Amino acid sequence: MALRQIRVDGDDILRKKCKEVKEVNERTLTLIEDMLDTMYDANGVGLAAPQVGILKRIVVIDVEYNEEESSAYVLINPVILEKDGEQCGDEGCLSIPGKVATVTRPYHVVAKYFDVNMEEQTLEAEGLLARAICHELDHLDGILYKDVAESPLRDAENLLEDEEEE
Numbered sequence: 001m002a003l004r005q006i007r008v009d010g011d012d013i014l015r016k017k018c019k020e021v022k023e024v025n026e027r028t029l030t031l032i033e034d035m036l037d038t039m040y041d042a043n044g045v046g047l048a049a050p051q052v053g054i055l056k057r058i059v060v061i062d063v064e065y066n067e068e069e070s071s072a073y074v075l076i077n078p079v080i081l082e083k084d085g086e087q088c089g090d091e092g093c094l095s096i097p098g099k100v101a102t103v104t105r106p107y108h109v110v111a112k113y114f115d116v117n118m119e120e121q122t123l124e125a126e127g128l129l130a131r132a133i134c135h136e137l138d139h140l141d142g143i144l145y146k147d148v149a150e151s152p153l154r155d156a157e158n159l160l161e162d163e164e165e166e
Helices: 026-041 127-139 156-165
Strands: 046-048 058-061 073-084 087-093 096-105 108-114 120-126
Touching: 026 046, 026 058, 046 127, 058 127, 073 120, 073 127, 087 127, 096 127, 096 156, 108 127, 120 127
Parallel strands: none
Antiparallel strands: 046 058, 058 073, 073 108, 087 096, 108 120
16 A cells, blocks of 8 residues: 555656556556555546556546445456547546646446456446546546647636635
8 A cells, every 4th residue: 555656747658558457466456556545645536557657557436435435446458338428527637736627528438347356347437437437548548638628728726716706
């Protein structure tokens, strides 16, 4: 259990394509545990391996964090099989701290992935979970949300101030 340094925009590793995971070993399990700890510590809802400097196709996502019971997904070698619908909203990223931009993503996705036992699984998701899956899988191919955003990056602080004024 260790916190890893989150790589930020400008770090070349964030622009590289990740390699498939062939097997899950002790190092992989430690990486996954560290990724979860790092994501929770940074108050994120998702984290991809390249964000902590590792070029492997692994993401962790938890959109319903609850200290009592884990609701985290660990997706190894994930692939989106289906996507439909549309949702448009502000998105942020632990690798672009303090910023947000408007991004349109599918409302519904079906993804195939391997779990920590390297057993194939399917995950059907809507809303925030679908958004998080798309966002994190983009990281595995060197794509940041700002690359697909429909608006320029804005300060997240200003967003909070705007909401408080309403």
